[in-house]
Amino acid sequence: xxxxxxxxxxxxxxxxxxxxxxxxxxxxxxxxxxxxxxxxxxxxxxxxxxxxxxxxxxxxxxxxxxxxxxxxxxxxxxxxxxxxxxxxxxxxxxxxxxxxxxxxxxxxxxxxxxxxxxxxxxxxxxxxxxxxxxxxxxxxxxxxxxxxxxxxxxxxxxxxxxxxxxxxxxxxxxxxxxxxxxxxxxxxxxxxxxxxxxxxxxxxxxxxxxxxxxxxxxxxxxxxxxxxxxxxxxxxxxxxxxxxxxxxxxxxxxxxxxxxxxxxxxxxxxxxxxxxxxxxxxxxxxxxxxxxxxxxxxxxxxxxxxxxxxxxxxxx
Amino acid sequence: xxxxxxxxxxxxxxxxxxxxxxxxxxxxxxxxxxxxxxxxxxxxxxxxxxxxxxxxxxxxxxxxxxxxxxxxxxxxxxxxxxxxxxxxxxxxxxxxxxxxxxxxxxxxxxxxxxxxxxxxxxxxxxxxxxxxxxxxxxxxxxxxxxxxxxxxxxxxxxxxxxxxxxxxxxxxxxxxxxxxxxxxxxxxxxxxxxxxxxxxxxxxxxxxxxxxxxxxxxxxxxxxxxxxxxxxxxxxxxxxxxxxxxxxxxxxxxxxxxxxxxxxxxxxxxxxxxxxxxxxxxxxxxxxxxxxxxxxxxxxxxxxxxxxxxxxxxxxxxxxxxxxxxxxxxxxxxxxxxxxxxxxxxxxxxxxxxxxxxxxxxxx
Numbered sequence: 252x253x254x255x256x257x258x259x260x261x262x263x264x265x266x267x268x269x270x271x272x273x274x275x276x277x278x279x280x281x282x283x284x285x286x287x288x289x290x291x292x293x294x295x296x297x298x299x300x301x302x303x304x305x306x307x308x309x310x311x312x313x314x315x316x317x318x319x320x321x322x323x324x325x326x327x328x329x330x331x332x333x334x335x336x337x338x339x340x341x342x343x344x345x346x347x348x349x350x351x352x353x354x355x356x357x358x359x360x361x362x363x364x365x366x367x368x369x370x371x372x373x374x375x376x377x378x379x380x381x382x383x384x385x386x387x388x389x390x391x392x393x394x395x396x397x398x399x400x401x402x403x404x405x406x407x408x409x410x411x412x413x414x415x416x417x418x419x420x421x422x423x424x425x426x427x428x429x430x431x432x433x434x435x436x437x438x439x440x441x442x443x444x445x446x447x448x449x450x451x452x453x454x455x456x457x458x459x460x461x462x463x464x465x466x467x468x469x470x471x472x473x474x475x476x477x478x479x480x481x482x483x484x485x486x487x488x489x490x491x492x493x494x495x496x497x498x499x500x501x502x503x504x505x506x507x508x509x510x511x512x513x514x515x516x517x518x519x520x521x522x523x524x525x526x527x528x529x530x531x532x533x534x535x536x537x538x539x540x541x542x543x544x545x546x547x548x549x550x551x552x553x554x555x556x557x558x559x560x561x562x563x564x565x566x567x
Numbered sequence: 568x569x570x571x572x573x574x575x576x577x578x579x580x581x582x583x584x585x586x587x588x589x590x591x592x593x594x595x596x597x598x599x600x601x602x603x604x605x606x607x608x609x610x611x612x613x614x615x616x617x618x619x620x621x622x623x624x625x626x627x628x629x630x631x632x633x634x635x636x637x638x639x640x641x642x643x644x645x646x647x648x649x650x651x652x653x654x655x656x657x658x659x660x661x662x663x664x665x666x667x668x669x670x671x672x673x674x675x676x677x678x679x680x681x682x683x684x685x686x687x688x689x690x691x692x693x694x695x696x697x698x699x700x701x702x703x704x705x706x707x708x709x710x711x712x713x714x715x716x717x718x719x720x721x722x723x724x725x726x727x728x729x730x731x732x733x734x735x736x737x738x739x740x741x742x743x744x745x746x747x748x749x750x751x752x753x754x755x756x757x758x759x760x761x762x763x764x765x766x767x768x769x770x771x772x773x774x775x776x777x778x779x780x781x782x783x784x785x786x787x788x789x790x791x792x793x794x795x796x797x798x799x800x801x802x803x804x805x806x807x808x809x810x811x812x813x814x815x816x817x818x819x820x821x822x823x824x825x826x827x828x829x830x831x832x833x834x835x836x837x838x839x840x841x842x843x844x845x846x847x848x849x850x851x852x853x854x855x856x857x858x859x860x861x862x863x864x865x866x867x868x869x870x871x872x873x874x875x876x877x878x879x880x881x882x883x884x885x886x887x888x889x890x891x892x893x894x895x896x897x898x899x900x901x902x903x904x905x906x907x908x909x910x911x912x913x914x915x916x917x918x919x920x921x922x923x924x925x926x927x928x929x930x931x
């Protein structure tokens with residue numbers, strides 16, 4: 252197991268390198284130049300050139316990349332062009348809020364969706380199932396921005412139950428309760444999709460598992476329905492569900508771009524939009540690499556979880 | 568005979584609702600199972616043999632299954648009338664099952680020992696430790712090597728034959744009165760099949776369990792059965808002791824089955840086959856369901872369903888050929904040979920003995 256994890260971590264290094272090269276190339280292939288945003292429209296070519304040199308953009312691309320890479324390996328992710336602040340502290344300050352938002356979303360979603368999916372599967376073909384499946388279809392289909400704006404209109408503007416955005420009251424203390432209060436609407440918006448998606452998935456896997464011969468064996472043993480469900484049904488249904496959880500995990504850091512924007516959530520999503528709009532290359536590279544690392548770690552975690560849940564999977 | 572029956576199935580009829588309509592899978596089946604006996608139910612795929620026995624333990628999908636009529640009497644109570652809770656107490660405890668596919672019939676994420684201990688805990692109200700003790704005994708009984716070590720193993724670490732042994736151990740865990748084996752050796756290769764059959768015979772003697780053995784392999788029947796019921800198109804067309812069915816068959820369908828059995832006898836060249844295919848039970852044919860495939864069919868077979876004619880106290884067949892007015896017909900050559908062999912054995916002794924499976928060149 253230990254050996255396996257080390258091996259996986261080592262193979263992640265070339266993957267990360269490839270991703271960084273890919274991200275770098277694509278960024279530079281995109282039209283536009285960061286300097287356009289930092290010089291006045293009447294700047295002379297000489298002034299533009301000076302700005303480019305100051306940002307290090309005058310160098311050939313391979314040199315720029317190598318320079319970025321050597322610095323990044325030493326923990327220096329570059330500076331923010333506009334503010335001249337280092338990228339790393341900005342990035343770190345934005346991770347927390349996003350993890351809070353997405354963590355709350357995923358926990359709430361799974362806690363609701365997994366029981367709903369099981370219920371739907373056990374009531375397969377009844378009105379309960381039809382209602383849940385219909386609801387899940389709506390949840391998957393409804394766009395975040397639409398649901399978000401709708402909820403803000405109803406619950407913030409009309410009813411004033413929840414704040415329209417942000418993570419804590421302006422000028423107020425950012426207490427735990429205040430954060431929860433601010434979380435309700437964005438988590439609701441984000442959960443709509445995750446609940447719907449997971450409910451559908453859980454339902455499908457449960458129906459499949461209940462068609463398996465070993466469930467028939469369990470029934471023939473004379474076990475009670477609840478015992479069959481918990482001991483034979485759910486555990487086997489969770490194996491494929493882990494894959495879905497694995498693909499959801501990276502969204503802990505990058506999953507809520509639109510929703511963060513709507514609710515003015517001070518997280519990575521908004522930072523990403525800003526970095527793209529302002530062509531903050533070092534920031535974009537940093538966010539891309541962070542996402543890549545999280546995806547690779549999530550995959551590793553999924554594989555480890557498989558081995559925990561499914562005895563057929565062993566690492567050698 | 569009636570009074571020692573542990574199970575009686577009376578006029579059982581089962582349909583399945585499908586998109587095309589109602590499929591009449593079982594159309595009025597009667598049979599009884601006596602204490603300590605093995606009843607084999609044979610017939611081709613779709614003849615209703617699995618469905619009738621799954622109905623006993625109520626393992627048919629509730630959603631589209633329709634029990635049209637009938638009774639399943641176990642110890643005097645009709646299993647079709649009791650509640651699901653009461654049924655749970657019967658399943659695995661009084662009536663246990665072994666299934667066709669050992670590769671998929673065990674929970675892949677649960678230790679095999681625990682799977683064997685599970686029904687013991689559920690039915691016998693014993694502690695986990697006691698159940699484990701009993702499970703270890705059972706594993707030893709069914710011939711699983713090193714039970715202590717194997718207890719913690721998962722199904723994927725077992726071969727098909729070993730998994731079927733685990734299934735048998737699960738089925739026997741509560742020492743059931745009836746064991747229903749639904750083609751338990753179909754998925755296994757021949758040597759393993761022989762071991763499993765031997766094991767079942769041995770356990771039957773030791774535990775005095777009654778067995779319903781479902782199969783389409785007549786070689787297996789010869790090795791296992793005391794009595795045989797032949798099913799066709801959702802009905803039992805002939806029932807009798809194993810000797811009666813093998814050596815004095817009366818129904819043309821049974822003739823077809825026996826004639827199409829490979830033997831080791833010299834001189835046999837082509838294997839006999841029954842022409843055509845079974846009727847669609849969405850719209851069962853009028854008259855005898857087998858008539859269209861039956862070389863011996865008479866006019867009446869196409870219009871009126873045959874009665875069940877009595878051949879002996881234990882032997883009944885559902886064919887108009889047994890009617891006093893029916894013409895005398897000669898069964899296929901292969902079946903005639905069997906009858907001759909039977910008669911020579913029968914005439915030599917006052918009463919007939921069970922003729923061993925090997926005499927008919929079984930594949931077992």
